[in-house]
Amino acid sequence: MSLNLMIVYALGCAALYYVCPLRFRWLILLAASYGFYAYHGLTALPFILITTLTTWAGALHIARIGENGKAEIKAKKAELTAEARKQMKAAVRSRQRRWFFGVLLLNFFILGVLKYLEPTLGLFASIASVFTGGEAARPALGLLLPLGISFYTFSSMGYLIDVYNEKYAPEKSPLRFALYVSFFPQLIQGPIGRYDHLGGELAKEHRFDIDGIERGLLLMLWGYFKKKVIADRALPLVAAVFDHQEPYGGAVIMLAVLFYSLQQYCDFSGGIDLVAGIAELFGVRLAPNFKRPYFAVSLGDFWRRWHISLGSWMRDYVFYPFALTKPVSRLSKASKNRFGTDFSRALPAALGNVLVFFLVGIWHGAQMNYVLWGLYNGLILAFSALMETRYKRFADAHEGLVKSRGFYFFRILRTFVIVNIGWYFDRAMRWQDAFAMLGKTFTGFNAAQLADSALMAQLGLTARDYGVLAIATAILFFVSLAQERGAKVREWIMSRPLVLRWILLYAFILFVLATFVGNSAGTGSFMYAVF
Amino acid sequence: MKQFFAKLPVGRLARLALFLLLIPALILLGNTYLTQLDTFSYMTLADVKERSDIEMAIVGSSVAEFHFNPEIITEQTGLTAFCATITNLRLPGAIALTEQLFETNSPEWVVLVLEPYTFDMTKEDTQTQMKLAPRLSSPLRRLRYWLDTASQDGETLSRLLLMNSFPMTSMEDVKKAALLRTDRQAALLAAHEATDNTMLYRDGFVRLEEPAIGRALCDGMEREETWYDYQLFDYSKERLLDYKALCEKNGAKLIAVMSPVLSGVALSDPSYLPYMEAACAYLEEIGVPCLNMLYAKPELMANLDHTYVDPHHMHGTGADAMSKAFSRAFNLHAAGEATDHLFYQSDEEYLASLDFITNVWATVRRTEEGWRLKAYSNRGTGVTPQYAYALVHPDGSETTLRSYSKRTVYTLPYDAIGEGDRIRVYARPLDEPDGAVYTDTTELTDTNESTGPEEPISAG
Known part of the structure; x- marks a missing residue:
C-alpha cells in the first residue's frame, strides 16, 4: 500500500470508527488492521495468525499453570514442608518454562527462517569468499517475508516474556490480543508496541476527540514532510554514491554520509510520526520512538533517543537478563582482582552492550556490514561503560569545562561524528565498500570533486533539490531545537489565534505540496519496512 | 448514535472541514502561480480568453501550432482564423481548450487537427496539462480535465499537483513568469530573441524558421520507428463524440484534418497509413468530415518533405503551402462541393504517387x-x-x-x-x-x- 493510499485508508477507517458505537470501535480497528494486512498479501496472513494465536494461547496457558500451581500450593499449604513447597514451585516454573520456550522458539524460528535464512547463507558465503578470494554467491531461496514480521514478533515475544515473568496478567480475549499484535499503523515500521502501554491504549473506549484528531493530523503532516520532502529528496544522492562508490573521493562520500544521516532519520522518524499521527486519529497514543537523536551528547544518549522502542525492548529482554546471568556475574567478580572494582562493576554492562548491538546489527539484516555496524556501536558503548568512572572523575575535576556550552557542543559534534562513522557500515552495499569509503574519507578527500559540476550532476540532485533540502532541513532543525528546549510545537501552533494558525499551516502545506517527492524508483517505501 | 451526534463539537468540526475544504483552493493557487510558464502556450491561452472575433478555431497539437498560418487562412477563406493549440495536446485537452474558447468566442468553424500521436494516445501529456490547466478560467473545468486525464493513467497526484511536477526551478523561470503576467508583448519578444527568431508567434501559430533537413531525416531510419499505439481506442472514440457534441452545442461546425507527416515517417511503420485511413473513416462515420492532408494530391499540395525540420514538423514555408492547400480544400467543403478529387482515396494510390x-x-x-x-x-x-x-x-x-x-x-x-x-x-x-x-x-x-x-x- 502506498503511503498516500495508507493515509486515505486510515482516514476512511477513522471515519468508520467514530460512527460505530463506542464499545465496538476496537473491532473496527481490528478489522481495519487485518484489512490492511490482507491488502499486502493473503499469503502472509497465516504467519501473523500463528504468532497471534500461539502467543495468546501460550501466555494464557503459562499464566494458568502458574495460577493453578499457586492454588495447589495454597490448598496443600498445611500439609507441605517448606522444601516440598519449593519443589512444587520449581515444578510449576519448569512446566511454565517449557511452554514459554516452546512458544518463544517457534516464533523466533519462523522469524529466523523467513527473514534470516537467506541472508545468513549469504553471510557465510561472504565469509567464505574472504578466504577463497572469490565473489560471494548470494543464495536466492525466494522466501516470503511477511509485512512487519520483526515488529509484531518482537511485540508478541515481549508480551510473552512479561507474562512469563508475571509482570502483568495475560489478555483473555484473543481478538483484543490480535488487535495488539496487528494494530495496522505500526505494522510497517514499528514502533515495537509494549503491551503494558499499547494494550491499555487499545483497550480504552475512545470517544470522538476533535483536539486529538487535529493533533494527529498535524503529526501526520509533519511526518509526511520529513519522509516525502526531505528523506526521499536526499535519497538519489545517497544511492548514487553508496551503490557505486568507486568513482568518488572522500569529500563526496562524506557528503553522501551526511545526506544518509538526514535521509535515514527523516525516513524512519517521519514514518513513525505518520504512524503516531494515524494512531492519534483513533485516540491511541503511541509511546515516542525518537527524541531528536542528533542532539545526543554521547553514543549511549543517542541510542536512548533513536528507535526507543527497540532499545527498550533490547534493554528489558536482552541486556538485563544477560547482564544478570550467573556466568556474567561470576566473570565480573573474577575480573575484580585483576582489573579493579570499577572495571568489574562496568563489565556486565559492557558485555551486555556488545551483545545487544550485535543482535541489533543482525536485526537489521544478517549481512557482514550490519554485523560490523552493530559491533562498532557495541564496542564503543562497552568502552564508554568501562571508562565511565574515569570520566566522572575527570568531570568532577574539571566541572567548569564539562558544564560549559562549548564542551556541550563538542559532545554533540563528537557523537554526531561517531554515529556517522557507523552509518558507513549501515548503508554500504558490502562491508568491503564501507572500509574503502572510510579509507577514502581520511586519505583521499579530493575536495575538488565537489566543484566538478559534471560529476555532481551524476548524483541525481538539481540546484532546486539542494535548495529545497536546505530550507526543509532548516525547518526541521529549528523545530527540533525548540522541542529540545522543551517547547511543545503542536500545542504552540494549536494555541495561536485562528488566522495566524491557518496562515502558518497553509504556508507549510503549500510548501509540502510543492516540494514533496512523488513515487519514483526507490522512493515512497519506508527503509525500515523491510526489517 | 443519537447521543454520539448530540455530543459532536459541530463548530470545531465545521472549522476543520472548512480548513480542509480550502486546501483545493490552495492547490489552484499554487498551480497557477508556482508552476513554470511556457510563453507560447501562455500567449495562446491569453489570446483565447481575450479575443471574441475568432471565426475559425484551429485546435490541435504542435502539428496545428506549426502548420496552420491563420494569416493565410484568414486571407484565403475570409474567416478570422486562430490556432488554439498546445504542444502534444490530445483529446481531453482539446475539449478543455475548446470549452475555454467558446466562453468568449462563437466560431463558425472548428478545425480539429489530428495525428495518431495526439488523437489516439489515451494519456494526456502531463506537460501539456501543466501548460493548459492553470490557465483555464473555470475551476470546474480544471477539475473535469484533471479527472479525465487521471482516469487514464492513475497519475492522480502528479496531475493534481502541477506546482510539484513542474515547479519553477530557477530565477529565470520566476522572471519569465513575472514578465508574462505584467507585459506579455515584452515576454514574447524575449522568447523570440531566445530562439534567435526561429520561432515566431502570432495568433496561436508558431512559425518555425529553422533550416529544413527534409528527407535526410530518414537516413538511418529503421523500418519501424514509432511511438504510436495503432488502435482506435474506445476512449478516443468517446472523446471524439464528446468533442463533436461540444461543437454542436455551441453552434460550431466541426471538420477534422489529418496532419501530413514526412513520407519516411509515414512509410516506416506498416500500420501508419491504414490507421490514418481507419481514423478518417471513423470520423466520417460519426458525421465529422475529414481531410487527410497526408493523401493530398500534387494539384492540391506538392510533397513537402523538403520543408521538414524534424520528422513531424515543417518550417514556415511548408506551413504556408500547407495553409493554402488546406484553405482551398476547406473552401470547397464549406461551399458544399466535393473534395475527393483532391485526395488519394487509398494507400495504394498514395504509394503509387511516390517516386x-x-x-x-x-x-x-x-x-x-x-x-x-x-x-x-x-x-x-x-x-x-x-x-x-x-x-x-x-x-x-x-x-x-x-x-x-x-x-x-x-x-x-x-x-x-x-x-x-x-x-x-x-x-x-x-x-x-x-x-x-x-x-x-x-x-x-x-x-x-x-x-x-x-x-x-x-x-x-
Missing part, C-alpha cells in the same frame, strides 16, 4: 560463407531500388563492398571484417544518384542477427 525511396534497412544472418546481408527499402510502388554495401571503419571512413545493384543479398566473409567495423547499406531508385538513402550502421554481432526478413512497405 522515391524513403528508408532502407538490412537483415543480417550467419551462414557458412559469412554474414548474409539482405537489404530492404520503403518506397513508392513504381520505384525499382538499387542497393550498395559499404564497410564503415571505426575512424568513420568507408570501404565499398559492392556498388549499386538490383540484387538485395550480399555475403560478407568473416575475415573481411576488421575490429569495430560496421556495415552500411545504401539504396537509390534505379540509376538516380541523387536519391540515395542509407541505413544507420549495423554492427555484425550475434545479438544483431535477424532470423527472417521484414517486409517493406510497398515491396515492388
Whole structure:
C-alpha cells in the first residue's frame, strides 16, 4: 500500500470508527488492521495468525499453570514442608518454562527462517569468499517475508516474556490480543508496541476527540514532510554514491554520509510520526520512538533517543537478563582482582552492550556490514561503560569545562561524528565498500570533486533539490531545537489565534505540496519496512 | 448514535472541514502561480480568453501550432482564423481548450487537427496539462480535465499537483513568469530573441524558421520507428463524440484534418497509413468530415518533405503551402462541393504517387560463407531500388563492398571484417544518384542477427 493510499485508508477507517458505537470501535480497528494486512498479501496472513494465536494461547496457558500451581500450593499449604513447597514451585516454573520456550522458539524460528535464512547463507558465503578470494554467491531461496514480521514478533515475544515473568496478567480475549499484535499503523515500521502501554491504549473506549484528531493530523503532516520532502529528496544522492562508490573521493562520500544521516532519520522518524499521527486519529497514543537523536551528547544518549522502542525492548529482554546471568556475574567478580572494582562493576554492562548491538546489527539484516555496524556501536558503548568512572572523575575535576556550552557542543559534534562513522557500515552495499569509503574519507578527500559540476550532476540532485533540502532541513532543525528546549510545537501552533494558525499551516502545506517527492524508483517505501 | 451526534463539537468540526475544504483552493493557487510558464502556450491561452472575433478555431497539437498560418487562412477563406493549440495536446485537452474558447468566442468553424500521436494516445501529456490547466478560467473545468486525464493513467497526484511536477526551478523561470503576467508583448519578444527568431508567434501559430533537413531525416531510419499505439481506442472514440457534441452545442461546425507527416515517417511503420485511413473513416462515420492532408494530391499540395525540420514538423514555408492547400480544400467543403478529387482515396494510390525511396534497412544472418546481408527499402510502388554495401571503419571512413545493384543479398566473409567495423547499406531508385538513402550502421554481432526478413512497405 502506498503511503498516500495508507493515509486515505486510515482516514476512511477513522471515519468508520467514530460512527460505530463506542464499545465496538476496537473491532473496527481490528478489522481495519487485518484489512490492511490482507491488502499486502493473503499469503502472509497465516504467519501473523500463528504468532497471534500461539502467543495468546501460550501466555494464557503459562499464566494458568502458574495460577493453578499457586492454588495447589495454597490448598496443600498445611500439609507441605517448606522444601516440598519449593519443589512444587520449581515444578510449576519448569512446566511454565517449557511452554514459554516452546512458544518463544517457534516464533523466533519462523522469524529466523523467513527473514534470516537467506541472508545468513549469504553471510557465510561472504565469509567464505574472504578466504577463497572469490565473489560471494548470494543464495536466492525466494522466501516470503511477511509485512512487519520483526515488529509484531518482537511485540508478541515481549508480551510473552512479561507474562512469563508475571509482570502483568495475560489478555483473555484473543481478538483484543490480535488487535495488539496487528494494530495496522505500526505494522510497517514499528514502533515495537509494549503491551503494558499499547494494550491499555487499545483497550480504552475512545470517544470522538476533535483536539486529538487535529493533533494527529498535524503529526501526520509533519511526518509526511520529513519522509516525502526531505528523506526521499536526499535519497538519489545517497544511492548514487553508496551503490557505486568507486568513482568518488572522500569529500563526496562524506557528503553522501551526511545526506544518509538526514535521509535515514527523516525516513524512519517521519514514518513513525505518520504512524503516531494515524494512531492519534483513533485516540491511541503511541509511546515516542525518537527524541531528536542528533542532539545526543554521547553514543549511549543517542541510542536512548533513536528507535526507543527497540532499545527498550533490547534493554528489558536482552541486556538485563544477560547482564544478570550467573556466568556474567561470576566473570565480573573474577575480573575484580585483576582489573579493579570499577572495571568489574562496568563489565556486565559492557558485555551486555556488545551483545545487544550485535543482535541489533543482525536485526537489521544478517549481512557482514550490519554485523560490523552493530559491533562498532557495541564496542564503543562497552568502552564508554568501562571508562565511565574515569570520566566522572575527570568531570568532577574539571566541572567548569564539562558544564560549559562549548564542551556541550563538542559532545554533540563528537557523537554526531561517531554515529556517522557507523552509518558507513549501515548503508554500504558490502562491508568491503564501507572500509574503502572510510579509507577514502581520511586519505583521499579530493575536495575538488565537489566543484566538478559534471560529476555532481551524476548524483541525481538539481540546484532546486539542494535548495529545497536546505530550507526543509532548516525547518526541521529549528523545530527540533525548540522541542529540545522543551517547547511543545503542536500545542504552540494549536494555541495561536485562528488566522495566524491557518496562515502558518497553509504556508507549510503549500510548501509540502510543492516540494514533496512523488513515487519514483526507490522512493515512497519506508527503509525500515523491510526489517 | 443519537447521543454520539448530540455530543459532536459541530463548530470545531465545521472549522476543520472548512480548513480542509480550502486546501483545493490552495492547490489552484499554487498551480497557477508556482508552476513554470511556457510563453507560447501562455500567449495562446491569453489570446483565447481575450479575443471574441475568432471565426475559425484551429485546435490541435504542435502539428496545428506549426502548420496552420491563420494569416493565410484568414486571407484565403475570409474567416478570422486562430490556432488554439498546445504542444502534444490530445483529446481531453482539446475539449478543455475548446470549452475555454467558446466562453468568449462563437466560431463558425472548428478545425480539429489530428495525428495518431495526439488523437489516439489515451494519456494526456502531463506537460501539456501543466501548460493548459492553470490557465483555464473555470475551476470546474480544471477539475473535469484533471479527472479525465487521471482516469487514464492513475497519475492522480502528479496531475493534481502541477506546482510539484513542474515547479519553477530557477530565477529565470520566476522572471519569465513575472514578465508574462505584467507585459506579455515584452515576454514574447524575449522568447523570440531566445530562439534567435526561429520561432515566431502570432495568433496561436508558431512559425518555425529553422533550416529544413527534409528527407535526410530518414537516413538511418529503421523500418519501424514509432511511438504510436495503432488502435482506435474506445476512449478516443468517446472523446471524439464528446468533442463533436461540444461543437454542436455551441453552434460550431466541426471538420477534422489529418496532419501530413514526412513520407519516411509515414512509410516506416506498416500500420501508419491504414490507421490514418481507419481514423478518417471513423470520423466520417460519426458525421465529422475529414481531410487527410497526408493523401493530398500534387494539384492540391506538392510533397513537402523538403520543408521538414524534424520528422513531424515543417518550417514556415511548408506551413504556408500547407495553409493554402488546406484553405482551398476547406473552401470547397464549406461551399458544399466535393473534395475527393483532391485526395488519394487509398494507400495504394498514395504509394503509387511516390517516386522515391524513403528508408532502407538490412537483415543480417550467419551462414557458412559469412554474414548474409539482405537489404530492404520503403518506397513508392513504381520505384525499382538499387542497393550498395559499404564497410564503415571505426575512424568513420568507408570501404565499398559492392556498388549499386538490383540484387538485395550480399555475403560478407568473416575475415573481411576488421575490429569495430560496421556495415552500411545504401539504396537509390534505379540509376538516380541523387536519391540515395542509407541505413544507420549495423554492427555484425550475434545479438544483431535477424532470423527472417521484414517486409517493406510497398515491396515492388
